[in-house]
Amino acid sequence: MxxxxxxxxxxxxxxxxxxxxxxxxxxxxxxxxxxxxxxxxxxxxxxxxxxxxxxxxxxxxxxxxxxxxxxxxxxxxxxxxxxxxxxxxxxxxxxxxxxxxxxxxxxxxxxxxxxxxxxxxxxxxxxxxxxxxxxxxxxxxxxxxxxNFPIKSKVLIKRRLITFGITLLVIVLIFTFDSFIEQWLGASKEKILE
Structure with a gap:
């Protein structure tokens, strides 16, 4: 059974x-x-x-x-x-x-x-x-x-650190650009309202 x-x-x-x-x-x-x-x-x-x-x-x-x-x-x-x-x-x-x-x-x-x-x-x-x-x-x-990412060599670690650094830089640039556009659009909106 x-x-x-x-x-x-x-x-x-x-x-x-x-x-x-x-x-x-x-x-x-x-x-x-x-x-x-x-x-x-x-x-x-x-x-x-x-x-x-x-x-x-x-x-x-x-x-x-x-x-x-x-x-x-x-x-x-x-x-x-x-x-x-x-x-x-x-x-x-x-x-x-x-x-x-x-x-x-x-x-x-x-x-x-x-x-x-x-x-x-x-x-x-x-x-x-x-x-x-x-x-x-x-x-x-x-x-x-x-x-579970195997780390096999120092070259692989170095490549990952470089990739991380570039990714972080791009993220900062995107947020900076986004903030600039928001400020610019917000400022132009205020001028229209005045």
Whole structure:
């Protein structure tokens, strides 16, 4: 008789639970059911001044103001959730969903006083972490492959230092140019306003 692999069963259950929960939230975003959409504010929210508005009302109105942003988040959630269904793509799905869930958790803690949504986001996040934990060998292998650079000679070290120096110089030049353009555009904007 074959031994039952509980780790595999739990991982599959977590993947399916996250898939269902994330799809519900993603589709509610895409179809306009999660935030106060522009032009469809509840009367009590629309008649409240910014100073009197609750954190929840401000956050929900702000998030609902841009359908393009909502669409981006919803589609990204759907992509991550659907990747969980395929064994070879599941870790990519987890890596897509973890930053989204961290953002949702932080957003809920800072702006919202709706604790069931926060608890739900934390549970989804924990299931994603458990999926990673169940695949720790693969993740360790990938991390080692990405970070295990053999240093064979002093010439190689010297070449890396030169490359690092040139890269750093280019980054400084790009940021300097960017700051100059921002200042120049900002200064020309001020002249127009005067």
């Amino acid at each position: 074959k031994k039952v692999d509980l780790k595999q069963i739990f991982e599959l259950v977590f993947r399916q639970c996250v898939f269902i929960i994330v799809n519900i939230y993603a589709l509610s975003k895409i179809f306009g059911g999660q935030f106060y959409m522009k032009g469809k504010l509840p009367i009590e929210v629309a008649s409240t001044t910014l100073e009197e508005a609750s954190s929840f009302s401000l956050a929900w109105t702000f998030m609902g103001h841009s359908y393009s942003y909502i669409l981006f988040v919803g589609i990204t959630q759907l992509i991550g959730a659907w990747f969980l269904l395929w064994n070879k793509k599941k870790l990519l799905g987890v890596l897509i969903l973890i930053p989204i869930m961290i953002n949702i958790i932080i957003f809920d803690i800072i702006f919202l006083d709706v604790y069931p949504a926060l608890v739900n986001a934390i549970i989804v996040f924990l299931m994603l972490l458990l999926i990673l934990f169940f695949n720790k060998e693969k993740i360790i292998e990938v991390i080692q492959g990405l970070t």
